[in-house]
Every structure is written in structure tokens, then in C-alpha cells.
Amino acid sequence: MAVQINPSILSADFARLADEAQAVKGADWLHVDVMDNHFVPNLTLGVPVVESLSRATDIPLDCHLMIEDPDRWAPQFVEAGAGSVTFHAEAAAAPVRLAREIRAKGARASMALKPATPIEPFEDLLPELDMLLIMTVEPGFGGQAFLDIMLPKIRRTRELISRHGLELWLQVDGGVSAETVERCAEAGADVFVAGSAVYGTEDPAAAVRSLRAQAERATAGASWACAH
Numbered sequence: 001m002a003v004q005i006n007p008s009i010l011s012a013d014f015a016r017l018a019d020e021a022q023a024v025k026g027a028d029w030l031h032v033d034v035m036d037n038h039f040v041p042n043l044t045l046g047v048p049v050v051e052s053l054s055r056a057t058d059i060p061l062d063c064h065l066m067i068e069d070p071d072r073w074a075p076q077f078v079e080a081g082a083g084s085v086t087f088h089a090e091a092a093a094a095p096v097r098l099a100r101e102i103r104a105k106g107a108r109a110s111m112a113l114k115p116a117t118p119i120e121p122f123e124d125l126l127p128e129l130d131m132l133l134i135m136t137v138e139p140g141f142g143g144q145a146f147l148d149i150m151l152p153k154i155r156r157t158r159e160l161i162s163r164h165g166l167e168l169w170l171q172v173d174g175g176v177s178a179e180t181v182e183r184c185a186e187a188g189a190d191v192f193v194a195g196s197a198v199y200g201t202e203d204p205a206a207a208v209r210s211l212r213a214q215a216e217r218a219t220a221g222a223s224w225a226c227a228h
């Protein structure tokens with residue numbers, strides 16, 4: 001699968017969301033962080049904003065739900081126009097049923113793991129998912145330092161994906177930048193969320209191109225990619 005770069009609008013200007021979406025032309029998906037101040041200690045946006053944003057941009061929306069009770073809310077984000085919906089393993093009451101419901105409504109189903117949540121208990125669920133998100137910071141805020149200690153989990157997840165012959169995308173989110181994107185790609189990630197490393201620059205579209213080039217180079221030399 002080709003490398004994908006998903007700018008996170010958490011680092012964008014919320015008063016100019018439509019313009020900020022235009023500013024990352026060439027991005028694969030727009031990453032939309034939904035926070036409820038319960039699952040994480042921050043509050044962002046909900047279904048109505050996603051609905052407006054989906055009308056304002058051609059870039060598909062990758063909604064990351066950092067909320068309690070995703071079983072109740074995730075389907076509404078699909079109806080609002082999200083092309084991919086990620087719920088947290090720690091928050092979902094019935095992750096298999098939820099993933100099937102998201103898919104049945106026409107979006108890609110994805111599950112996220114906080115840094116302290118291991119991948120192994122979820123091995124049997126992987127075929128139910130289109131993407132797995134490994135958080136490389138504690139969820140809640142942009143601009144945090146990348147957690148190097150997540151690299152072994154990325155490697156183990158890539159091994160599981162290969163062993164089971166799955167088409168699952170492997171996303172990383174948190175502290176992804178020019179300094180860290182190559183390590184993530186070498187470990188096995190193929191979808192990269194970047195907030196401050198894109199929107200914190202003068203030219204967000206150029207930052208997307210540059211991260212993509214770095215990730216592609218690192219992937220080309222990675223043992224997990226060479227084995228395919």
C-alpha cells in the first residue's frame with residue numbers, strides 16, 4: 001500500500017477550518033480529532049462540524065473519536081460524511097459489532113490503541129478492521145513529543161498483519177514529524193497523522209509532500225516492505 005499522509009486539524013485554526021483544509025492539497029485524508037473531555041482531558045468538535053467540513057473539502061475525512069460511548073456516536077459520524085471512523089479499543093463496549101456497523105454504513109472501520117494498550121488481545125479482531133491506529137503520544141493534545149517506546153508495538157502489529165495476510169492499514173498519530181516519520185515507516189506504519197509538523201509550518205502542503213517523500217524512502221528500505 002502507498003504511504004498516506006493525514007494532516008490533523010487539531011493544529012489548524014478552528015475559525016478557518018475550510019481554508020485550512022484547502023491548505024493541505026495533496027493530503028490523502030484530513031484527520032479530525034473528536035474529543036469529549038471525558039475519554040481525554042480536552043474538548044474539540046462534534047457531528048455538526050464534521051458535516052460542514054465534509055461539504056467544504058474534497059479530501060476525505062478520517063475521524064478519530066477520542067470519546068466515551070463510541071458505540072452510540074460512531075455511526076453518526078459516518079452519516080455526517082466521514083470516510084473513515086476510528087474508535088478506541090479502551091472505550092468501545094462491542095468493538096466487533098461497532099466495526100461491522102461502520103462498514104455497513106459505508107465507511108472504513110478503524111480501532112485505536114492508547115500507548116499502554118497492547119495489540120495482542122485484539123489479534124483475532126484485526127480482520128474486522130480496515131485500519132489500526134497506534135497512538136504515539138497519550139491522546140488529548142497536539143504538539144507532544146513522540147513516544148519512541150511505541151516502535152516495538154508498531155513492529156509487532158506489522159508482523160501480525162503480515163502473518164495473517166491482511167490488507168489492514170497501520171496508522172500512527174502523535175509527534176509524527178520530519179524527525180520521527182522515518183522510524184515509524186521502518187517499523188511498519190503506512191498511514192501518518194501529523195498536526196504541528198504540517199500546520200505549524202509556513203507551507204502546509206509542502207510539509208505534506210516532504211513527509212511523504214521521507215516516509216516513502218524509509219518504506220522502500222524497510223524489511224517488512226521488502227518481504228512483499
Ligand SMILES: O=C(CO)[C@@H](O)[C@H](O)COP(=O)(O)O
Binds near residue numbers: 138173174175193195
Ligand atoms: O490525536 C491526536 C492527539 O490526541 C493527534 O491527532 C494530534 O493532533 C497530533 O498532533 P501532533 O502530535 O502531530 O502535533
